[in-house]
Amino acid sequence: MRIGNITDYLKKEIFPVPTRVMAFVGLAALVAFPLIMDQPHILRLMIMIFIFSIFAASWDLISAYTGQVVLGHALFFGVSAYTCAMLNTHFNMSPVMTIPIGAVVAVAAGLIAGFPALRLKGIYLGLTTMAMPVVLVAVIEYMRSYTGGEQGIIGIEQLATSRVHFYYIALLLMVVSIAVLMKITRSKIGLIFQAIRDDEIAARASGVNTTYYKLLSFSLSGLFAGLAGGLYAHFMRVIGPSVFEFSFSFEPIIWTIFGGGASIVGPVIGVFILLPVVEMLHVHLGDNATLIYYLILVIVVVFAPGGVLRLINRYTEKVCPECMTVNAFPRRQCRVCSAKLSAVNGE
């Protein structure tokens, strides 16, 4: 019965849409990946990709979905990473305990950061959130005896004993996080988030408690960014004030814009493409890698403003104008309601 349900679901919802087939195959490949590849540096790169996918998707939720411009997303990531590191090194708590606590602390940070969001909009909010990690770095450097100051914290316990083990934990957490985020954004809550982004006054006029939903978005975003931060701390085993740096806040934005914002999947695609590219460029070009990386970025943003995801979708899918079902590109009729599909997407 359950097997039947799953095959039924695969047949009806996954296989008719090319991008879903790609995602399915990709996921299967990721599960099988450590069986055929055991080079530590490749596995390390993959684990980083998983961790940063969660991080990027959490930025997508707050900024691309809810429209609250956060330019200091490293705040949530770093707060959680530091919480984990400090609990682990000072109180010998196991990573199984510290990561959830770190995520909860990141939620608290999300609420604190979300507080100004109730009064500020657009670039003003962006700048306020951008200033927050700067303030926190100062606090960390001031409270040297607990936080290690500029040297940071070393000797954090590894979450898993082997790298393959960590790979599967990170993969599982990424898949679950992305699934939860997709579920949220495609539910009524997600609709309200988008309503707040598009027109906050109209949303409020329709009876939406925008204060509540904005804070909800901030805490959810903080939760997942915090999860990523905790994993990062227990994977790297070293944490320093660099996790609060400018570049750390901008990386998730770059991944999201590159992959395609307001889609949750877009940032993941962005991370999966850009992180290996950066790694490769660094191996071959050394210090000039960043230059090439940003040149690529400029070209993509200028020529594919909707991101890579939109580019793929445009050539592989058609959305039915009647029932909004996603169809494969060669179809002339919708696979659910048999409505006629236009020849060109979106027209």
Add this chain to the structure above:
Amino acid sequence: MFANIFVIGLLNGCVYALLAAGFSLLFSVARIVNLAYTAYWMIAAYIYLGMTLLGLPSWLAAAVSIILTIAMSLVFQRLLDPVKGNPMSVMILTLAIGVILQKSVSFVQDSVQGVYFQIVPSLIKGSTHILGVAVTYQYLLSLFVVLVILAALGMFLTKTRFGIAIRATSQDKQVAGLVGINEKAVANIVTGIAVGVAAIAGVVVSPLYVLEPWMWLQHLLVLMAVVIFGGLGSLKGSMIAAFIIAFIEAGVVFLLPSVGFLRSAIVMFIMIVVLLVRPRGLFGAMVEEH
């Protein structure tokens, strides 16, 4: 002590005010947040340094640097056209431009061996004492030039026909278009003026700093604090905020040397508090965001 704070605060205040004026101008006319703005300042200083190292006389080096920087900014401005509707993409793009400029400088620096690319030679040597503080002539010259440009910019915007056209465009694009102002031309010229102002600041002030390719990011943060603090798009607000922030910075460094490294954090903290009390900054009420 207080004389020190005054001297350092005054110079930094003037530089911040100049950069903030250019940035505000750019924002109010083009309605984009150009994160690459301080990178133009940095690149102008480096081009000037490069030209003097090639043996050009200072005035020629300065002219070449300013013209090249403006030309560069106009080219990059073209890149922004397709994504103008999306503020996030604009932000990423301008940030990317800034990083590209920074990395290009690093690249040149690394490929030219044996040349020390950090100290820009002063235009005039020597120093004097004012209020018991040793002040170099270069400092006085920089301060003088920056003040002159600030005054000229203010006069240009309030007294000339073109300046009034620029302000009209920043207040209402459609109506400005109706009375015959060529909005595109205004946008281009404003870009030129704003970047030109940054370039002049870079050239004149660079002998007082140790140059680093990444320093634009540090200045960007302070600049953003100044502009937001004063109210985005308000010239008067950014002038006042520039001096407030510069004096706070100098005050923290000199009065509390033990926490001197916290100076940008303290500025940021004050900015956050001000924004919570006045969400549009000190004088930002006149600019409505769309």
